[in-house]
Amino acid sequence: MQVLRDGRRLLVQVEETLRPREYFVRAAAPGSLLGPSGLLVDAARRARVLRCSVVVVRCHPQSLGVLTSAMEEMVARAKWSREESSPERLPAGLSWAPKSLEEIPYWRP
DSSP, X not given: OEEOTTSOEEEEEEEOSXXXXXXHOBOOOTTOSSOOBSHHHHHHHHHHHXXXXXXXXXXXXXXXXXXXXXXXXXXXXXXXXXXTTOSSOOOTTOEEEEEEGGGSTTOOO
């Protein structure tokens, strides 16, 4: 977790290896009461506990498109859960920031 000067809290996750989409977000099994799972679902839960407003995930450059798509799904899922009063409660106002590890100086795959 990182706290910015203005008091906002960021949850930062770093994934150095290539990951498939299912690693970031997996749909619930048909008939399951558990809901979706994956790194982003876990990150949203941790963000709520730590009172973070932004989840930053730094990933391998080749995973960035997959991560961005999964984050867009999480935004849509959060909106749906609030509108439908779903038990799958994701934090309101949580922002997602996909970032490439290439932005970090001296990072090498």
